[in-house]
Amino acid sequence: MSHNTKTTIYDISEKLKVSAATVSRALNDNPKISIKTRELVRKTAKEMNYHQNRLAQAFQKGKTNNVGVVVPFINRNFFSSVIRGIEEKLSPHGYHVIICQTHEDVKTEKEQIKILLGTQVDGIIMSVSKTTQNTDHIKEVLDQGKPLIFFDRRKDIPGVSSVTINDFEGAFAVTEHLIKQGCENIAYLSGDRGLDIYAERYRGYLAALKAYNLAFEKDYVFDLSNTTIESGTFAVKNLWNLNKKPDAIFSSGDYAALGALQELKRKNIKIPQEVCLSGFSNEAFTEYTEPSITSVDQTPLLMGKIAAEVFLEQIQGSQTLTIEKKVVLKPGLRIRNSSKRK
Amino acid sequence: MSHNTKTTIYDISEKLKVSAATVSRALNDNPKISIKTRELVRKTAKEMNYHQNRLAQAFQKGKTNNVGVVVPFINRNFFSSVIRGIEEKLSPHGYHVIICQTHEDVKTEKEQIKILLGTQVDGIIMSVSKTTQNTDHIKEVLDQGKPLIFFDRRKDIPGVSSVTINDFEGAFAVTEHLIKQGCENIAYLSGDRGLDIYAERYRGYLAALKAYNLAFEKDYVFDLSNTTIESGTFAVKNLWNLNKKPDAIFSSGDYAALGALQELKRKNIKIPQEVCLSGFSNEAFTEYTEPSITSVDQTPLLMGKIAAEVFLEQIQGSQTLTIEKKVVLKPGLRIRNSSKRK
DNA sequence: TTGTATGCGTTATCAT
DNA sequence: ATGATAACGCATACAA
Secondary structure (H helix, E strand, O other): OOOOOOOOHHHHHHHHOOOHHHHHHHHOOOOOOOHHHHHHHHHHHHHOOOOOOHHHHHHHHOOOOEEEEEEOOOOOHHHHHHHHHHHHHHHHHOOEEEEEEOOOOHHHHHHHHHHHHHOOOOEEEEOOOOOOOOOHHHHHHHHOOOOEEEEOOOOOOOOOEEEEEOHHHHHHHHHHHHHHOOOOOEEEEEOOOOOHHHHHHHHHHHHHHHHOOOOOOHHHEEEOOOOOHHHHHHHHHHHOOOOOOOOEEEEOOHHHHHHHHHHHHHOOOOOOOOOEEEOOEOOHHHHOOOOOOEEEEOOHHHHHHHHHHHHHHHHHOOOOOOOOOEEEEOOEEEOOHHHOOO | OOOOOOOOHHHHHHHHOOOHHHHHHHHOOOOOOOHHHHHHHHHHHHHOOOOOOHHHHHHHHOOOOEEEEEEOOOOOHHHHHHHHHHHHHHHHHOOEEEEEEOOOOHHHHHHHHHHHHHOOOOEEEEOOOOOOOOOHHHHHHHHOOOOEEEEOOOOOOOOOEEEEEOHHHHHHHHHHHHHHOOOOOEEEEEOOOOOHHHHHHHHHHHHHHHHOOOOOOHHHEEEOOOOOHHHHHHHHHHHOOOOOOOOEEEEOOHHHHHHHHHHHHHOOOOOOOOOEEEOOEOOHHHHOOOOOOEEEEOOHHHHHHHHHHHHHHHHHOOOOOOOOOEEEEOOEEEOOHHHOOO
16 A cells, blocks of 8 residues: 555556656657557556656756745745745746745855755745845855845845835825824834835835925934834833924834834823824734734735746746846835824 | 856866766765865865755755645744744754645645655655645655654644644633633634544533533534634624623634624623633734733744654654654643733 | 657765 | 766657
8 A cells, every 4th residue: 555665757667668768758748659658657657656756857857846935034924925925826837935934044044045046946036134234145046047036125136126115105105194193203113224125114204204394303213123022112112211202103114013002002102192103014913903003015915926927037038138127016005093093 | 257057066076187976075074085185175166156956966865854844824823933943943953944835725735745745855744734634645745754743733644743732721721711700601613623623622612611510502602614803703793693692702713812802892892801702822913902812822832843853753763663653732821811800 | 659878966886 | 085887767869
């Protein structure tokens, strides 16, 4: 019942007294092989419990039909949704997705990419780690002539396509919304602006202030190394030591917004009456908190699908010519109770 | 600067006028090769931008150092934490994790396992999909002589080790806790009892009722095909059509508990004063809701680490003898505001 | 329609 | 300490 020794095409060829090449061709439904032989081979293969060694095949073809997806974390709604989008698009094309997480650590990112390349993935779709400065390990993907696509968190590397949302626009929309709710002293919790996305969101915040003639207050900008619950809590504690308290908090990440929410509640500060609050990313929990948190939808499913499409284009396109494609998606403001005053 | 043609050990051997075997050995730090040669080869390899082809290596060795991890979803706190635990344990041993999600679909599960086997993973650690009945595709892993370890959601297959928590005990503890808060009419939202975990949790609920001489009320048990927010909402709507309303709800999953919470709030029912509520799994959001939701911690990080340990034991152990190991972890009751009456 | 021969990149065995 | 060669499983160019 259980065959422990794996059967190869040679075993089949021996049993059927045909050549291994014939077996190989039959298995691949090569029309040059007679239907009769094809069926016989198939049947025998099944009987002998034959399973193709994809490794050997990939080795000889130089193509695995695997694509690597590298993300900081898999348990963020945003990233897991992007992955889902990629899978949905790629799977019908026979591509399989290998998921790797870096835990925001360059060293791990480097290692993961090295392994993915060594294991011969056909391409890599990634969102860079927060700590990534030097990009040599990323360029290596290009050097090996393989498609590389960034999504969300990109780096400026010539020849690399990317799919992002318009973070500037998203942050502008949030800030504008807060202003329209009557807020004038809007604190901003910023993620690491070494990442484009956070730099852009900050720009959006500033631009909206300017557009509505609100004074920029240096003390209202809080730099977080990580947008975590703890950092949000910490930020509020500090902000409330100021003489002039803010009447709104815009966090560039949902987790910090959540931490801020919790601390505001501990301080018995009414949301949104006294302070309006917004996050960014539209994590699932923003809907469930009390009050629910305003946020920005990054359309991750769509982002994943488009990233996958770009990959498919690149892999089908001529190998010599690399087209750099930059897709920028429109963010969606999700206004919830934490900032709804009417 | 960028070498598009990948260099092999032959390129190095040619340049250095040594044999490919020597290069291979040098690269692997074989002590039989002189230090001088080893260093020369290393240096040249770097210069020529050589990268090992792990695929070729795996092919010839019959060992990839990859292990497949198959889960229903990656964006559930429980699963992503287990994966993290597995990674942490396996990574120092040179193993790399390939993550696959089935989206609770047997067909996908089948496909994923087939691909993982074809791509020659050294073993598989998995949590079966809800819809999995027939297990032939899972047995195939054993047939190929590769270690297979279940975690959380297991199937009864001889020779397969598993790491689970004591779901019975966890559910018993929750029910007992609710009873001690003064609840007497405890509704139960059950996941698909075709899965061991849900069957066990149900048993725990029943056993606690019995232990405290509470009558079992058939109408209080609600069967959910999926433990989603919607199903929790739906359950509460139906339960509140009964003449005798429950004074507690114990959901076997956190998402359904969240849905129940939302619906209860819409109905202006005070939690925990009028109705106590508990979930199961300790999803991150259970801490953030208003009120926070009592739940059961499945110690996923530990579970992942142990699953990985079992894998390592099996792969290092003799190939002929398969030991079936069943590890059962202790669940942790996390009492939160949704059920704290004092 | 089928068979023969070769190569993919690496490691291992057996020489030297 | 190093070299020559076979082998891993499969697909394909070339022959027949």
